[in-house]
Amino acid sequence: MIKSITIPRINVASLIAAPVQWSDNCQVAINARTGLVVLEPKLPRVSQEVFGSKGTLLLKGLFKVSHQLDFESLKEAVDVYKRGHTAHQMEVDSTSGDNHLKQKFVFVEPLLVQHKWSPVDPVTKRCFLAVLYNTYDLIILKDDFSVHRMIENVKTFAFINYSMLSYISDAKNLVLMSLGDYNEEQDVSYELGGEEELQSEMNGEIVELSWNKDTTSLALTTSLNGVWLVHFSDSLELESGPQRLVKETRFSISKVQWVTFERAEYLIVAQTGRVSIWLLEKQQTVTTSFQNYEAIAGVYFESKNDDIILNVAFDNGLIECFTYTEQLLLPITPDKSNAIVKLVSKSLYKHQLLSKLDTSTGGKEDSVEGQFINVSTNVIFGGLLSVAYKIVPKGVINYTITSKDCMELALVRIRPLEKDIPGTTTIAQLIRFWFDKSADFPKFPNEVEELDGFVEAIGNIKQEMIGVKPEIDLDYLGSTPSQHSGLNKLQLQFNFNYSIITSVQKWLREPVISDIVSKWTTENLEIVTAIRKWLNSHILDMVTMDKLNDEYDQYIVQSISSTLGQPVTISVSNQFFTETFTANCLSPDTIALESGHLWPRCQLTQLPILEMESKTDELEINHYGVYDRITSRSLILRQLLSEIQFCLFTGNRLLLEGK
Numbered sequence: 001m002i003k004s005i006t007i008p009r010i011n012v013a014s015l016i017a018a019p020v021q022w023s024d025n026c027q028v029a030i031n032a033r034t035g036l037v038v039l040e041p042k043l044p045r046v047s048q049e050v051f052g053s054k055g056t057l058l059l060k061g062l063f064k065v066s067h068q069l070d071f072e073s074l075k076e077a078v079d080v081y082k083r084g085h086t087a088h089q090m091e092v093d094s095t096s097g098d099n100h101l102k103q104k105f106v107f108v109e110p111l112l113v114q115h116k117w118s119p120v121d122p123v124t125k126r127c128f129l130a131v132l133y134n135t136y137d138l139i140i141l142k143d144d145f146s147v148h149r150m151i152e153n154v155k156t157f158a159f160i161n162y163s164m165l166s167y168i169s170d171a172k173n174l175v176l177m178s179l180g181d182y183n184e185e186q187d188v189s190y191e192l193g194g195e196e197e198l199q200s201e202m203n204g205e206i207v208e209l210s211w212n213k214d215t216t217s218l219a220l221t222t223s224l225n226g227v228w229l230v231h232f233s234d235s236l237e238l239e240s241g242p243q244r245l246v247k248e249t250r251f252s253i254s255k256v257q258w259v260t261f262e263r264a265e266y267l268i269v270a271q272t273g274r275v276s277i278w279l280l281e282k283q284q285t286v287t288t289s290f291q292n293y294e295a296i297a298g299v300y301f302e303s304k305n306d307d308i309i310l311n312v313a314f315d316n317g318l319i320e321c322f323t324y325t326e327q328l329l330l331p332i333t334p335d336k337s338n339a340i341v342k343l344v345s346k347s348l349y350k351h352q353l354l355s356k357l358d359t360s361t362g363g364k365e366d367s368v369e370g371q372f373i374n375v376s377t378n379v380i381f382g383g384l385l386s387v388a389y390k391i392v393p394k395g396v397i398n399y400t401i402t403s404k405d406c407m408e409l410a411l412v413r414i415r416p417l418e419k420d421i422p423g424t425t426t427i428a429q430l431i432r433f434w435f436d437k438s439a440d441f442p443k444f445p446n447e448v449e450e451l452d453g454f455v456e457a458i459g460n461i462k463q464e465m466i467g468v469k470p471e472i473d474l475d476y477l478g479s480t481p482s483q484h485s486g487l488n489k490l491q492l493q494f495n496f497n498y499s500i501i502t503s504v505q506k507w508l509r510e511p512v513i514s515d516i517v518s519k520w521t522t523e524n525l526e527i528v529t530a531i532r533k534w535l536n537s538h539i540l541d542m543v544t545m546d547k548l549n550d551e552y553d554q555y556i557v558q559s560i561s562s563t564l565g566q567p568v569t570i571s572v573s574n575q576f577f578t579e580t581f582t583a584n585c586l587s588p589d590t591i592a593l594e595s596g597h598l599w600p601r602c603q604l605t606q607l608p609i610l611e612m613e614s615k616t617d618e619l620e621i622n623h624y625g626v627y628d629r630i631t632s633r634s635l636i637l638r639q640l641l642s643e644i645q646f647c648l649f650t651g652n653r654l655l656l657e658g659k
Contacts, residue, residue, distance in 0.1 A: 002438060003052065004410035005059035010037050012375055012388065012407045013112065015297050015315055016254070020376040020388045020409070023117035023127040024421045025428040025653075028063065028409070030388070031112050035070035036131065038145075039063040039409075043427055043495065043619060044434040045503040046458065048444050057438040059411065062431060067145055074131075078139065081147035110134070114156065118179070121162040122423030124645040125653050128179065130165070132157060138167060140179065144656060149179065158209035160236070166218075168206045176236060190238050192220065192230065202228060203248055212258040212265060217280065219267060221256050224248040227269050245269065245278065254296035261301040261308070268310075270296045275312060279326060288329035290320055298377025300385065302414050317344045317372030317389075339385050339412040344372045347408070351391045368393040375407065381432055382418030384411050411435065426488075426495045426651035427618055433465055440464075444503075451512045458500060459516075466493050481538070481644050487531065491651030494527045498619065531649050532588060535604075536560040542636050552607070552634035558583035559606035574610045581608050604640055604648065615654040617647035624654055 010032050013019040019031035028039040042064055044050055050061035111134045118128040128148060129141045138154040139147055157167035165177050169189075176188040192206070204224035211218050215236065220228040226248040230241035246253070251272040259266045267278040272295075276287040294314040301324070302309050308324040309332070319340040322329040334341050351370035371394035377387050387410045392398045417436040420429045434441075442457035443450075466489060481487060497520040507513040539560060548554050554568040569582045579599070581591055590598045591608055599608040602625035615624040627641065646653055 002057045002411045002413070002435065003059060004408045005039075005063060007037060007039075007065075007407045007409060009403055009405065010407050011402055011405050012390070015295055015375055017113055018376065020378075020386065021115055021117055022378075022380045022386065023129075024120035024424050025125070025127055026431045027117065027127065029115055029117065029129055030407070030409075031115055032068075033112060034110055035068065035074070035112065036115065036129075037065060038067040038069065038129075040066035041427055041431045043499055043502075044430050045499050046441060046444060047503045047506075050434075051438075051441060051444055055441070055443040057434065057441075059409065062434065069131075069141075069145060073145075074139065077141070077145065077147045078150060081150060116157070116159060118159040118165075119162045120421060120423045123643070125423060125425045125651075127162075128159075130157060130159070140165070143653065151177075155205060156208050158211055160211060160215050164236075166209055166211070168209070172202065172206060174206075174209075188236070192228075192242055202226070202242060202244075208256060210256045210258060210267075212267075213260055217258075217267075219245070219256050219258070219269075221253055222248065225251060225253050225271065227253065227256060229267075246271075246276065255299055257299070259301060262303070266301075268299050270299050270312060272296075275299065275310070275322075275329070277310070277324065277329070282326065284326050286324070286327065286329050288322060288331070292316075292318055292320060294318070297374035298387075300377070300379045300414075311338070311340065313340050313374055313377040313387075315374050317348075317374055339414050340374075340377070340387070343387060343389075343410055343412060347389065347391060347410075348372055368396060370394055379414070381435070383413060383415040384417060384435055385414050386411055413438075425618065425646075425653055426491045429492060430495055430499065437461065437464070445507065448507075448510060451507060451510055455512055455516050462493075462496055462500075465496065481535075481648060487534070487648070488651060490527045490531060491649070494524050494650060495619075495652075497521075497524050498621075528649055535648060539636060539640070542639055550634045553636045555581075555583045555607065556605055556634070556636050556640075559585050559601075561585065572608050572610050574612065579608070579610060604644055605637060607637075614657055616657050617650045617654060618652040619650050620657075622647050622649055623657075626656075 007030060010030065013031035013033045017031050021029045023029070026041040030037045030039075040063065042062060044062055050058055052058050112131055113134050114132040116130055118130070120127050126143045129143075130138060131141065132138050132154060136153050136155060138151045138157055140149040142148050151167065153169055155168040155170070157165060160166050160176065163179050165179055167175055167177070169175050172192040174190045174192050176190075178187070192202070202222065204222035204226065206220050207223050208221035209218060210221070216232050216234065218230045218232065220230065220242060222228070225246070226244065227246035228242035229245050230243075231239045233239050245267075246269055249271070251274075253269065253271040255268065255270040257268055259268055264279060264281065267280060269276045273293055274287060274289045276285060278285050290312065292314050294316045297313045297315050299310065299312050302311060310322045310324045310329060311334075312320045312322075314320075317340075319334050319338060321332050321334045321338065323332055336342065348370050355368060355370070370391040373390045373392060375388040375390060377385065380386050389408050389410070390406075391408075413435065417432055420432060440461060442454050445451050445454045501517050501520055504513050504517065508517065539556065548557060551568055551570050555570050558568055567582050567584070569580055571578050571580050579593065581593070581599075584591065587601075588603070588606065589601055591601055592598050599610065600623050601607065602609055603622045604624055607625055609623060609625045611626050613626050615626060616622065624647070627637070
């Protein structure tokens with residue numbers, strides 16, 4: 001069982017804006033109308049902070065509110081971006097970010113109309129977050145919420161993959177843009193519906209883009225509630241379309257989404273009063289009507305007794321279910337085991353109970369009944385149902401000031417989760433494992449007698465997750481470090497060990513706990529040594545000593561092997577002073593000057609860290625340098641920084657310290 005988390009002080013946007021978005025790294029971005037609330041995952045533990053006193057998995061122990069991005073902070077980020085970048089003629093003019101946005105918002109209240117995460121980048125283990133305001137300004141944010149790109153005159157957008165974005169720049173002009181390249185000539189533009197026979201049929205502007213999983217098909221939703229389909233090649237060249245799927249109608253379209261279920265891919269279009277499902281592989285379509293005409297919060301499949309069940313959740317808390325076949329959708333009555341039915345019933349009962357106990361109502365038996373409002377429902381990670389909801393008094397006028405307003409985010413496991421997404425952080429992989437196996441975790445011990453059983457159960461869970469302790473093949477360098485399966489298993493093992501070690505500090509004096517802590521601490525040291533040995537071999541394979549012409553290359557190599565060449569000396573500067581260092585491999589963590597002063601070393605390059613600003617991994621264990629001031633032509637340094645932009649030892653993102 002997973003207990004919901006309360007998001008305080010949030011006026012969540014309506015469901016038409018798809019207000020809750022999950023990233024591959026288990027980050028959650030919530031549309032608060034004029035800004036965003038972002039939840040970041042924490043390293044999951046097995047303490048009562050995460051599992052509670054009754055063994056229930058608590059979401060508040062797995063997430064923290066990292067950012068509340070309002071309009072003012074966004075203006076500041078845009079201003080910083082424009083001071084540091086040459087304006088791109090497709091994107092922004094030369095005015096300051098503050099004035100630029102102020103001018104647009106003179107007559108328009110700043111509202112966030114769309115936001116999406118990019119797929120995870122396996123090299124950096126990061127996801128971009130793009131936000132679109134009602135001024136048609138698209139702002140792409142890095143994970144530290146600085147501005148990566150800003151594009152004007154965008155009607156709607158969708159990420160293609162971690163390095164490409166698609167957006168509509170005018171009524172029917174689709175642009176495919178590289179996220180890392182500022183060269184306009186590399187952008188590809190397609191005129192959709194540009195032919196004369198399509199102009200008369202494809203009415204209205206395109207307001208939503210929906211790509212399928214392998215980015216070969218794109219569903220287009222128009223402002224007149226029509227849906228069209230376009231097909232692309234594997235190289236993203238336009239092959240055919242647009243092909244009309246849904247004719248324009250006065251009934252609004254709530255959901256257009258691609259769903260992969262039981263090895264088949266479906267396109268689901270849900271609109272007021274009805275839903276249609278396309279199985280494109282067989283060119284088959286089924287359509288049915290609803291009894292409900294409320295707004296649709298989400299649609300999803302689940303399997304029951306060998307039948308495929310389509311669930312349609314409405315914003316009033318009701319749900320309609322249908323048995324799906326390739327020929328028809330047959331309505332069925334949702335039973336009490338349905339995830340939405342159980343969540344609504346339990347939440348309303350809890351609200352009613354709390355309202356009776358509320359001292360402000362005097363404990364009256366006729367306290368106001370609650371109304372369940374479903375804000376967003378969608379399936380994440382292949383088997384987890386994410387439901388964002390609010391409960392307000394039913395049948396009365398309700399006004400709540402922003403500081404008192406809140407939203408609940410609930411997760412319900414409806415089937416086993418899919419395999420981990422390649423390239424995600426180790427913390428995200430552990431979070432998904434906690435979600436999937438929460439029922440198998442032992443209750444955190446309150447008595448000494450419970451420790452033996454607890455340690456045995458945790459050992460079994462570790463064995464299930466990691467399997468046999470992996471070894472890194474030092475001779476195998478065919479894959480990049482970000483995709484090396486052996487490295488990933490060691491990083492998982494390190495994080496799991498660290499999680500348990502930090503969870504059981506309360507019982508450290510007990511022999512059974514001190515033994516397991518000592519064993520897994522030693523295991524983590526062995527993991528760090530093995531990864532460092534692999535990294536050193538990887539560096540030495542890059543180039544031989546007779547090709548090392550740069551002093552930084554020589555310093556890096558001699559910091560891992562003192563037998564290669566004469567000791568080299570380099571000068572490293574920051575904005576205040578310069579220090580001189582002689583290469584040695586005495587310690588991988590620090591290097592000493594002749595005066596005896598110790599400087600920390602970058603865990604990737606072994607260079608001294610003198611800058612006031614440095615990076616650390618999400619566990620704040622390892623430290624890395626920021627190399628903005630280095631003008632060296634070092635081949636090894638450049639290759640290391642391009643190949644490994646995450647913490648190699650923990651498998652997590654690198655963040656500026658203090659962020």
